[in-house]
Amino acid sequence: MTSNPTQHQFALVAGEASGDLLASLLLDGLQARWPDMRSVGIGGPRMLAHGFESWWPQEKLAVRGYIEVLRHYAEIAGIRRQLKARLLKEWPQLFIGVDAPDFNLDLEAGLRSRGMKTVHFVCPSIWAWRADRADKIRAAADHVLCIFPFEPALLEKLGIAASYVGHPIANVVPMVPDRAAARSALGIQPDVPVVALLPGSRRSELRYLASRFFAAAALMQRARPEIQFVAPAIPALRAEVEQMLKASPMAGKVQLLDGQSHVALAACDATLIASGTATLEAALFKRPMVIAYNMHSLSWRLMQRQQLQPWVGLPNILCGEFVVPELLQDAASPEALAEATLAWLSSPDKVAALEQRFATMHEELRRDTPTLCADAIQKVLEG
Template sequence: MQTDGQRRFALVAGEASGDLLAGLLLDGLLARWPDLQTAGIGGPRMLAHGFQSWWPQEKLAVRGYIEVLRHYAEIAGIRRQLKARLLQERPQLFIGVDAPDFNLDLEAGLRSQGIRTVHFVCPSIWAWRPERIEKIRAAADHVLCIFPFEPELLAEQGVAASYVGHPVANVIPMTPDQAGARAKLGLSPDAPVVALLPGSRRSEIRYLAARFFAAAALMQKARPELQFVAPVIPGLRAEVEALLQASGMAGRVKLLDGQSHAVLAACDVTLIASGTATLEAALFKRPMVIAYNMNSLSWRLMRRKQLQPWVGLPNILCREFVVPELLQEAATPEALAEATLAWLGAPEKTRALQQRFSELHVQLQRDTPTLCADAIQKVLEG
């Protein structure tokens, strides 16, 4: 990243969803500046664009207060080393992709030393932790927003921002090819498919995967014809396989390395961890049951800062409970199984939900790579 005279940007994307967003962002940046060099911390989609990752992305994929505390020393050390390296190499721009707990402090430190900064994905100050607006104001020269109501909210607080659409809305087809996805994954075209997505973080697998597999066992007992499929982050496969074996569902749940989009296209309903994947499921027009479970202390701390009654992105964007949320103690295998099976017995409700999700899809579709590059070019021009 030290080549003289060449445009150089640094990026940090801290987990799988951030890697997806950053990969799409790099499409626009490299189209605008073909000789662009990029480095920092990222995942496989970024690496495919020639990105140099100085640390494994998985080091930052930690969620929840208690879980972060356990890894705080290592994460803080990475941030200190990264900041020192960036202040030495001085890229023209730093782009923090989501991961606000890591990126906002880093951005503020770089910006105070004259490096321009962009934050991609507005932290959800409209959902919880509104005090973050002070950090955003100090950290970012510009915020790239993926939801249409966010720029006005930030402008009221003196933060420059642009709505760029949600990048995933352009990747996911308006009408998914369910039959093609089932053929690709080796699933029967006739029997219903339930997708199990317990999350992409080790902490999520720890707290959710066993519940999801236990729920699957109950669903299969009620409806033996059901097919179950679960995409897995390759680095977590061994842990997931052990939990699947313990549940008695080994051989009954098809585990796949990645391919979450193919799984969502193929399924009839998904049992899914709260997070970015819920929006992807909505864009695939799939009914879902949103679940979450975490360390009990982390949960109590988070609930105190929650500003809205919804946790799942589809419900937040639709401003009502269009899909059920079963959180913490409510996320029992019995409740998860019952709520998931209910969708399979409600075709009219499913069609109404799919229409609502189609309208949401249209709202989120924009030429995101180009809009991002336009906004970033204005930042560079001062």
């Protein structure tokens, strides 16, 4: 320990757009509990809006897949070393790793071994794949904040202290989204079919999925010319998405948005979407979806070996069955993606049943997350 703890200073690391949203809601609770607090580390625009001081750009950590991480390993490992050294020097009251387990768990373990208190926000999906991570979580975190109701009991059996705090996004998304207002905001007529394209928030995801999604959109438009397409892009990657769009058959035919993924989901009739947190957001918006993913073939083979459940998409995992299609790796062809998405647009009865299923899920996930997070963190601080 190099210095005394700084009162009401919290360090956070959120490695991607979804983590930025989760962390911003966590900051709501911390700032309500400790109004004089200072927050530092690595974060995105939503965290910055809370006065967060980001020492590195969040995009540096937004890499997914074994092979993709290897390409950036030296830079990411260097950031983690420098960050650890700076945190040990400044000694915040608490370190909170927000998701990004490959980056955060090792960092947390290193800090905790030196005596710093640590919390991990979002239980790594050891119930879905990589069960071997349980030992790493136990070494890394004094406490885990869980966003799914079944997780604390599972962690307790493994000797890991945890609390269920609800899913923060469940409180951000209204129970009945205002489709008309969202369409008005985007300048879209109320009666036209709309498909939202969400090929991911990481550069590696866009590389593997964006062109497929745009090719699928071209096939959908050929089958139903009246369909309008919207595609949210995080501002840091918008230029790359624009480039891919210009090189596709959909050049000039997709409304590209700066962020605004929630507006796009509220406005659409169906979404073609990359597997990840965004699929849960789509479910909370009660939207039918086709979940897709594609990655480097070696990354895919390694991931398959560690998969514990037949589902990859969060809506299917939470429902315990395939309530929406998953088209992964070679199955994610433009033709298959287009066919599965179009099927939702011509199946109003199935859509209505899915909306009811998602409404039930939404109720189960709604909690006062900022306050519950602050309660759990206060208990950790009080030891």
